[in-house]
Amino acid sequence: MSRSPGTRRVPTLAFACALGVAAFTAAVSLPVSAQSPAPGAGKPMEQFVPIAIYRTGPYAPGGSGIYGAYADYLALVNARDGGVNGVKLVYEECETGYQPDRMIECYERQKGKGPTGAAAFTPSGTGGVYALIDRMTADKIPSVTIGYGRTDSSDGRVFPYFFPLISNYWSENTATIRYIAEREGGLEKLKGKRIANVVMDFAAGRETQAILDAQAKRYGFEVTTFPITPPGLDQRAVWLQVRQYRPDWVLFRGWGAATPTGIKEAARAGIARDRIIGWWWSGSEEDVTPAGDAAKGFITAQFHATGPNYPVFEDIKKYVYAKGAGNVEENRIGSVYYVRGVLHGVAVTEAMRTAMAKFGNRPLTGDEVRWGLEHLVMTADRIKELGLEGLMPEIKVTCADHEGDGAIRFQQWDGAKWVMISDWIKSDQSMVRPLIEASAAQFAKEKGITARDCASETN
Amino acid sequence: MFYRDAGELKTSYAQEQAIFPVALDRRAVIGVVCAGALMPLVAGPYWLGSILLPFLILSLAAIGLNILTGYAGQLSLGSGAFMAVGAYAAVNLVIRLPMLPFPVSFALAGLVAGAVGLAFGLLSLRIRGFYVAVATLAAQFFIEWICTHIPWLVLNTPSGVVSTPTLFLFGFAFSSVPSRYLVAFVAVVVLALLAKNLVRSSAGRALMAVRDHETAAELTGVDTARAKLTAFAVSGFYCGVAGALWSFLYLGTVEIEAFSLHRSFQILFMIIIGGLGSILGSFLGAAFIVLLPVAIANAAVLFGGALKPDVLANLELMIFGALIVSFLIIEPNGLARLAVKAKERLRRWPLAY
Numbered sequence: 182m183s184r185s186p187g188t189r190r191v192p193t194l195a196f197a198c199a200l201g202v203a204a205f206t207a208a209v210s211l212p213v214s215a216q217s218p219a220p221g222a223g224k225p226m227e228q229f230v231p232i233a234i235y236r237t238g239p240y241a242p243g244g245s246g247i248y249g250a251y252a253d254y255l256a257l258v259n260a261r262d263g264g265v266n267g268v269k270l271v272y273e274e275c276e277t278g279y280q281p282d283r284m285i286e287c288y289e290r291q292k293g294k295g296p297t298g299a300a301a302f303t304p305s306g307t308g309g310v311y312a313l314i315d316r317m318t319a320d321k322i323p324s325v326t327i328g329y330g331r332t333d334s335s336d337g338r339v340f341p342y343f344f345p346l347i348s349n350y351w352s353e354n355t356a357t358i359r360y361i362a363e364r365e366g367g368l369e370k371l372k373g374k375r376i377a378n379v380v381m382d383f384a385a386g387r388e389t390q391a392i393l394d395a396q397a398k399r400y401g402f403e404v405t406t407f408p409i410t411p412p413g414l415d416q417r418a419v420w421l422q423v424r425q426y427r428p429d430w431v432l433f434r435g436w437g438a439a440t441p442t443g444i445k446e447a448a449r450a451g452i453a454r455d456r457i458i459g460w461w462w463s464g465s466e467e468d469v470t471p472a473g474d475a476a477k478g479f480i481t482a483q484f485h486a487t488g489p490n491y492p493v494f495e496d497i498k499k500y501v502y503a504k505g506a507g508n509v510e511e512n513r514i515g516s517v518y519y520v521r522g523v524l525h526g527v528a529v530t531e532a533m534r535t536a537m538a539k540f541g542n543r544p545l546t547g548d549e550v551r552w553g554l555e556h557l558v559m560t561a562d563r564i565k566e567l568g569l570e571g572l573m574p575e576i577k578v579t580c581a582d583h584e585g586d587g588a589i590r591f592q593q594w595d596g597a598k599w600v601m602i603s604d605w606i607k608s609d610q611s612m613v614r615p616l617i618e619a620s621a622a623q624f625a626k627e628k629g630i631t632a633r634d635c636a637s638e639t640n
Numbered sequence: 641m642f643y644r645d646a647g648e649l650k651t652s653y654a655q656e657q658a659i660f661p662v663a664l665d666r667r668a669v670i671g672v673v674c675a676g677a678l679m680p681l682v683a684g685p686y687w688l689g690s691i692l693l694p695f696l697i698l699s700l701a702a703i704g705l706n707i708l709t710g711y712a713g714q715l716s717l718g719s720g721a722f723m724a725v726g727a728y729a730a731v732n733l734v735i736r737l738p739m740l741p742f743p744v745s746f747a748l749a750g751l752v753a754g755a756v757g758l759a760f761g762l763l764s765l766r767i768r769g770f771y772v773a774v775a776t777l778a779a780q781f782f783i784e785w786i787c788t789h790i791p792w793l794v795l796n797t798p799s800g801v802v803s804t805p806t807l808f809l810f811g812f813a814f815s816s817v818p819s820r821y822l823v824a825f826v827a828v829v830v831l832a833l834l835a836k837n838l839v840r841s842s843a844g845r846a847l848m849a850v851r852d853h854e855t856a857a858e859l860t861g862v863d864t865a866r867a868k869l870t871a872f873a874v875s876g877f878y879c880g881v882a883g884a885l886w887s888f889l890y891l892g893t894v895e896i897e898a899f900s901l902h903r904s905f906q907i908l909f910m911i912i913i914g915g916l917g918s919i920l921g922s923f924l925g926a927a928f929i930v931l932l933p934v935a936i937a938n939a940a941v942l943f944g945g946a947l948k949p950d951v952l953a954n955l956e957l958m959i960f961g962a963l964i965v966s967f968l969i970i971e972p973n974g975l976a977r978l979a980v981k982a983k984e985r986l987r988r989w990p991l992a993y
Contacts, residue, residue, distance in 0.1 A: 282891065312892050
């Protein structure tokens, strides 16, 4: 112990400084080199597709399933078809942790990569969609969200770069009421029925209140809303109140752990599960398995079918997983989240194909892919060609309608798997569209946006 | 040798009372401010808009919490909520009273957040220590509930998320990345200097006296109630302005999920890692928390082919956690203390002591 305190302190301090300098250098140097766009000269036939994903955090099962499957589908298109019309898809994951601020950072980091920039961006969370509206509109990069996103962005005249494809929460709600009517034997039978609307007390949960009230008025049924405080781990009191209300049907908008908790409490309160209809974020295997037997009979809305027996999944296994290039666990292929990711991949690649028919077989800019999305038509024949028959509804996207007039199916949990119990049911756009247009118009007014005149866009 | 504070003779009271009495410190601060102001000339939009902008705004929130927790010793878990108050107040003021110039709206939003902070600060007059932390936790949940249950606060939008309008001042639209950066930069520089000035004033010394020993402070004549309430109000103001900036300049939306308990903890970690009771530490901690995950993610791209993406995503968290732990082992008092030590080292170099 002959060393003085002064000299003893040096190594610690030096180490700390070195650590700090290393961290700082990493922070300063790497993003710059990563950000500079890859020179297009060497490899011109490449299209960059950013993949924002959340593999960590509380919602990781959803994030890894959806966006891992998205990457799998892009890998399939590369391996099986050699890309889209010869343009190879280059994709890169960016972890968001489901935090809107990190979704913004991912978008900004990835938007300029590749010879022509990002083809489209999937913000991976509704918070990210809202935060990116100004940025993506300014950068002319389309946002593709399936099953989530800003509902009123279905009005493409005000939101040219936002595509909440297939269906949104309001459309889903009208389809659900139509399904109930079908079960009851006609829309006129809805008169006098009591519907309990059990919702998670957050924005996406409460969002359907207005459309539900409008339908209650038109069809003469009665609606009472029962909010559940997020994260919804204690719901006993709520379900007892629902029981006292004696509803004919219960609509349930649970999310995450709140869904199995709610189903179990409903069972305990003696509410028939085959009278409870969830939204699609209650409709994955991960949502019902923890509830065990209590979940048997539980119905949810769904905008796609599920199950592993579709040609597209066999191709993914053959071309991607057999080579060890898969992005999620192989046994999740065909599960609910996985199908949603594949649909994201289908929408983006088919939009590119549509756009290439106009702009030529070359890497596209974001604005060209936007054009492709606005002219995207998924006919039954095309869906079958892609090996997706029965998996997704037909859609036809237009300049004004960024949703594509999709349809909803209903599925029921039989204790081991989801069973489809209805055919495709169309939403009631005569009720949804005026609300969407009114909401979009308010946004346009606040932001000083002039809505596009779709009729004048001839091409 | 490199850091010299000897031989500077003060010849006036003004010199004696300067915020940065040492010439080298003063020059360093002026240098950093100039560099920050000139940053839009060199940095691209990714750096300005996605790295420096969030860093600056969260630094401001960290300063706010540092005044309350680091200087006055009142542990708070409600900084996210106070940011939310500022953000919601700002969006309502800007949209409903468009005649106000936005700096006035933001300052008023800060005052509203300060008033809410003051209200919850009243609880600290009766309870101490961890009980205050629980009271601020109550503020977090209470404010989140208010913001999601009064439709008027979100201008009656059905989704509960308000898109922020573009800010205008004298006809100039602050929509480009450099202009948004500069708004945040000016706000942060002004408020950071004010904070630096506050903590060396008698009010600031009262805060520290309360932190170090409340009974002793009371016995020496410090008005502890006033000191605590000052800390809550000022902290609320800073967090509120940070929340308004976060919504308007970075996110572009006002929604409650951006100001959840997660955010409160994030800001608390910033000041613990950066250094409690240090304005510089607030910046260092914010830099650590904001920059490091991005740096790790970018570094991870280099190994992109070698590692599975799911391994990479989790590795990022592990490296981040390991770095936090190692920094805290090396210097439990935070990065600001490391900076002080480095200064001492530079003063006596090359001598050992």
